[in-house]
């Protein structure tokens with residue numbers, strides 16, 4: 001079972017009140033959504049989005065026959081948040097939650113072919129759509145492209161060596177399963193500090209298959225545009241690449257000058273769209289880590305929307 005990470009911290013950070021409208025852009029097991037529903041009550045509205053139909057179906061079952069907020073559940077990519085709300089005839093919302101990554105049950109389920117802990121056909125697509133699977137990348141991408149994603153998304157120092165081994169092996173036979181790939185990566189490498197040497201390459205492949213960093217960038221831009229003035233965006237991330245992206249995005253939208261240092265005067269006329277609420281990311285408590293060691297890399301960042309006077313008047 002997936003344990004929701006930073007549950008209380010995320011929901012508390014949103015200042016939810018009865019009657020508010022909230023988007024949970026990564027519904028998953030619905031832990032954040034359930035607590036949000038308690039806060040916004042019967043007059044509130046929750047929109048739950050997930051790429052994975054299983055998450056939608058399970059949450060539907062969970063809330064069946066329960067009294068509470070108005071709930072809309074949508075199977076889609078969160079990059080489409082603006083269109084999703086438009087289709088539901090909702091103009092602006094009071095809060096958006098994104099708890100990035102995967103659920104434990106996705107990682108452990110053979111169907112997703114995500115982890116070297118489970119022997120399964122290499123897949124890794126969260127939404128099961130499109131043709132870009134881990135199998136496709138590993139068996140057909142050029143060696144240089146493999147090196148690039150292992151370096152960039154996995155921060156894997158042996159990227160070159162591992163990519164070379166993969167390309168040599170696939171000349172003999174296609175690499176079909178998670179365990180086959182693990183064996184090629186691990187080779188004679190030793191476990192580093194109890195961590196399987198295949199961890200970083202598998203992370204890199206999951207990011208590449210699901211276009212995660214590009215999606216996150218688009219999502220952040222879209223999400224702040226659907227927020228009411230003083231509406232809040234909370235993002236929980238699980239690796240440094242995502243966290244860096246969120247931090248930089250928040251900073252770039254706080255209205256500080258982003259002109260090159262060489263310019264004597266500011267010409268960028270930055271618009272202040274956000275106020276950062278968490279100067280440092282919120283991390284799980286010792287207590288949470290004891291119960292759920294998987295939460296150790298989680299970081300929560302929160303920002304509040306600021307609409308310019310002109311935009312406020314448009315509402």
Ligand SMILES: C[S@@+](CC[C@H](N)C(=O)[O-])C[C@H]1O[C@@H](n2cnc3c(N)ncnc32)[C@H](O)[C@@H]1O
Pocket residue numbers: 002003004005025026027028029030031032033049050051052055076077078079099100101102103126215
């Ligand atoms: C860490 S889980 C969320 C857990 C949830 N907060 C809970 O309390 O159980 C992340 C979820 O986001 C979904 N997801 C990942 N990328 C997505 C995207 N681009 N669009 C929509 N859903 C996405 C995954 O399928 C997964 O169910």
